[in-house]
Amino acid sequence: MGVDDVPMDDKAKRMRDLLSSFYSDHPHSSIPTNASSKYATLDTINTAMFDADQYMNLLVQKSNLEGLLQRHVEMAAEIKNLDTDLQMLVYENYNKFISATDTIKRMKTNIVGMESNMEQLLEKIMSVQSRSDGVNTSLFEKREHIEKLHRTRNLLRKVQFIYDLPSRLGKCIKSEAYADAVKFYTGAMPIFKAYGDSSFLDCKRASDEAVAIIIRNLQGKLFSDSESIQSRAEAAMLLKQLDFPVDSLKAKLLEKLEQFLDDLQLESRQINNASADSSEPPKQGNSPSSDHEASTREFMEAIRAYRVIFPDSEQQLIKLAQDLVTKHFEATQKQNERQICSTDLLGMLRVIWTDVLLMDEVLPEAGLSEFSLKAARVNVKQFIDCTFSRLLLQISDTLRKIQCRPNEGEAEYSLQSVLEASKKAVSEGSMDVLQDFCQLLDDSLGLLVKLRGLIIDWVQEGFQDFFRKLDDHFLLLSGKTNFTGQDQGYTEGIQKEKALFGLVLVLAQLCFFIEQSAIPRITEEIATSFSGSGVRGYEYGPAFVPAEICRIYRSAGEKFLHLYVKMRTQKVSVLLRKRFTTPNWVKHKEPREVHMFVDLFLQELDSIGTEVKQILPQGLHRKHHRTDSNGSTTSSRSNPLRDDKMIRLNTQRARSQLLETHLAKLFKQKMEIFTKIEHTQESVVTTIVKLCLKSLQEFVRLQTFNRSGFQQIQLDIRYLRTVVKDAVEDEAVVDFLFDEVIVAAAERCLDPIPLEPPILDKLIQAKLSKTSEENPASS
Template sequence: MDVTRKKRDMLKMYYGHSQEALQDQGAATADPCNINGAHFEPDIYLGKLLKERSLGELMDKETEMVRHIKALDSDMQTLVYENYNKFISATDTIRKMKNDFRKMEDEMDHLATNMAAITEFSGTISNTLQDRRQQITKLAGVHTLLKKLQFLFELPTRLKKCIEMEAYSQAVRYYTKSRKVLHQYQHMPSFQGIQADCQLHVDALREKLRSKFHDKNSCPKELAECVDLLLQLNEPAETLCQDFLSQSVHSSALQPSEHTDILEFVDCGCNGFLSNVCLVIASYNDLFLNRQQDDEQLDAIALKKLVSFVNDLMELYFGYVQRRVLLEKETGDNTILVRALDRFHRRLQAMNKLLPDTDFSRAGTEIVSRAARDRVSHYLHSLQQHYADCLTDIRQNLAAPRMLARPDGNPLSDLLQGLNSSLLDQMKSVLSNLQAFIASDITFAMKPYFRGLFCVQDVRQGLVVAFLEHINAVCIEFCEAPSDKGAVPPALLLILSRLCLDLEQSTISYLLTLVDEQFMLDSSSVVTPASVLTAAARDTAQRLLNHYVRVQGLTISQMLRKSVETRDWLNTIEPRNVRAVMKRVVEDITAMDIQVGQLYEEGIRKERSSDSTKRSLSTVRPSAPTRTNWSYTPSTLDNSLMSNIQKLFSERIEIFSGVEFSKVSVLTGIIKISLKTFLECVRLRTFGRYGMQQIQVDTHYLQLYLWRFVSDENLVHFLLDEIVGSTLHRCLDPVTMETSVVELICERG
């Protein structure tokens, strides 16, 4: 019974039914009516069905159970067939493994027998030759050591004999062969003597080889051989290159001189120095490369030495060329410089064909690129200096007596036009000169690594964009300049503001289009977009115009502040005339209106509120007052509460807000600042009756003239109402003057 249960459990584990799952399933199937449980009782189950089910349900249940029985029978047959096939396959595999292992066991036995025979035979040989082997090894070592010692003891004599016979290559070969051994045993006294004697002969050999550099009859092959031998003797390559350079190249061809034409300098270097270098390369190839065709390793070493040697020479030559090219930085014409650089670049390309492992044309192009960048930098500095000179000329013209008061012409517009034309002409001239670097007959101009960087980074970005940014930076400095560095003329701020606005509207687009066409820039180039430059120019123009408004507003405000603070308003006499400062204010604002009108359009004005005063502004003379419907009546004093309520719902006036690019907007900003200063000064004083009436006369006079300068006359009305109202509140005896009397005084004044 236990054996049967154990087999059943093993089968259940094989088919995935663990003991825990069986226990849980047994607990769940303890019901005797559960047909799938271990405690199923057929009689109880059948009695339950007969009691609970009808005849039709019993027949359906029977059909279902028959179907399940057939399905289980089919599954059992399939399982038996599958297991039978697996058992047959396992039996075949075991039978085959037995055969394979039997054959392998026979082979291993045969191998073990062979190995035992070999081991026995090897042991016999070792025992026979053991004594003789030790003697042979010892004698061979002694013989080798004696040969080395004999060579070392004879080394000084051999070196001396080779030097006397001028067999320098053999002497160097002897020494380099034994140098490592001498260094290894230098602590032994006998070897110290040998090394000292050898060092004396090697020093003499170095002097003999170096004397070849000063021999005018030495050919390039002999010089190349001497360089190679000295390099094997651990001579510094830099010193050898310098000595070889002094012998192979004429000093006159390598010395940059301010008195030597750049074209002559390049021709001398190409025909002298570079020709000699080519001869040296050819000789070196014959001596060290062409004779070692069968040994690739030696060829590689020799070629590496040659490349290193030539690279050092060319680096020195490039340094001289760069220094000479720098002397051309301040010259005005590019034609000779470009021709010289083109010849220099062409000759370097020929050297690349002679020595394929080098790329001197790339280094030459870098020198050409640096020369081009220096030219661009020089032109940028010249443009900046020209811009500074133009600003100085404008300041001198503005400082001339009665320059801005000329009745004929538009002086500010003429200055602006002259500045624009001068800057454009200079830029066109510079771009025309720089086109010499990309001419079609110039070899380096066709190289993409030169042309792309030169046209995009140097010309467009480094010159045009940098100069436009410099203009903006200088203009911003005028806005941020401290007062201790001197006042900036307001008219200059106005001109520069219009200049930046013209840059934003047309000049920047024109210059960028011009440089793109002349230097053939494609759309894929990464450059500063025009929108960024125009936005910066417009922002600068706005800042300059805002600064102009503040400066001019401050000038008018200073006059009004002093006129209020220096007068005794309690003990003044009855007003008989308009104060002179008010006339000065109107005159100055009129002059500002003329200045701004020369550079900016009129702008949009709001329609006048009174039909009696609607007239063309061009028909009103600046010196003639205009009647308006504005007056500050005494009833305003009694109606102060209603006035304050109206102020709550009126639009707030921004005194220091930005202005638009129009004449009325600029003058409105100046007048707002001036009248706001006048209002704040009035609020700090105490007035008598006649002082208050004088303020009433002055404000009426200002109204007669200032309304025509602003975009909305209601703004002037509001600020003047505030001034008069504040005066009434600060007055000890607030009795206003009749409107007709005020008008009569203002007209007579």
């Protein structure tokens, strides 16, 4: 391998080592001098302790002939390269030595002429110095005389100023230029202290008398209510410059600041009232907010002057500033209790924040920004809570219109109008509240920017709590059932009872609307406008949970619907109980017409139908007629065989056979009588009819009838069956319940012989004709 094949880094390193060892005064070896041959290696050729014989023996032992020849060639090339490099190094150093020699020669030539120039410069400097000494000697006496005259002139001016000082002070008193007077007097004090008891005694006495007048005038200005707080502060500063003991005035001046603070708070209330009426255009002149800002700036200047006069009054001034901010927020809190919008609140907070920024410039130690931030949290949270409370009150007032009796000339509120108004109050009222709160988020006021996350949480928590309170309020409204007190008239009790029925039905449908429409719309708006990150921790979950609210109102809607059915059924049950407990059924006379309780029962059904038609939608389900269902087959209208059988029931054996047939029918058909109540007209009316018929069956089973009483029940039920069939949804079940009543009456009858079908039909037709004549509109 040739020398050119060796890497450049290794070659350069070896070259540096060789040159270093060549020029080194203290060569060192990597192997000790007393090292034995076992430490000798082939690398020792570059050390100062190199042993040629030992190296050759080691090389012969480790290399073959071909390796020795190769090593010979390499060493020859290295020797040649070293000679070349050494020659180049010598040439380079030689050039540097020649260049240094030339430079030294040029320097020697230039320095030779410089010595004579330096001698000439020294001669000229000595000549200038001698001439300058001569000029100073010749002008010394004149200069000293001029300086003496100048000092005399200045002294004469001071003396003249001292003699003119009383007249100057008098002019200042007349023009009320007390600042100039104090400046003149304090300027003359050093002379008065030195010569006031001798040469300028009269001038000092006259000046002191003038200053005494000035002090009295400044004191009067300090305690004058007509003077501004800034003028009072300047008067205190001048008194302090005159060495007047102003510490005794500290409490009085602080009292003036507190009085000014009250006046400033009064202006703040005026600004609040002015901000509430934002619809009026601004008039010419200064606006209330600009006047308030000017007054606040004057107050700040007074505080700045007070700090200069009394450096140890920082804590008192901090308390004053915090009291001002506290009173501002108290005024805002009182405004929150009224019906104000976010625009009014923003106007108040903007005035407060302006005052805080102004006071921070003068009194940064008070920390008013953080102080006002804490107070603003309370005010904004109160505003949000009050807004939700007003929305709850609006919805409540809308619902209470059902219970209000109209005055003369006023139209009665229909259930449908109250329901629509309530829906509007919930939906549009919630949207208006959200838009109002959006203004708080969109405003760039420093206070609100810091509270943005809290406002988002408060709004979401507010809606969650609002709908919970609204549900509780619905329950409270529906629970006021005591409308028939003895101190009230019968008509008023009936009207309030009717209003309660309508209110419960409206609440049921309103809960259904809130679940289906209002909550999704509010959820979408909150996701759009209040989706920013709040400060509520993730461990607490979201503040507004629509699913929970929907579940609450789904349950509440079903609860109110069941309550309406229960209340209506209870009223009818009272009527039925009175009907069956009053007469003596064992001695009942032969039936001549349908009993009056049937008309009352139908009137109640008509009232129920009128209410549900205003509130509930029509159902989509097809009516279950008798031919479409597995309903009862024992109806006296559709089963003539049953009529014949009822005629022959004149013995106890026939009555037992009827009971066995009825029980067999129940186990065979397994009819589902009561199903889930839907938010439809037909479902509610049908459920009420079913419950009333079940109550009627129970009342029948508690009585004992003779033949005429049984026939009266048969007539009444037959007429009800004819009239009610078109008003119910599940006709088959209703027919079954009618049959149950007939069977129960037959079981409790001593002689259950029914009316002849012709007689029954004749009586029913007579009742239908009479009803048509009394109510031609219904026919």
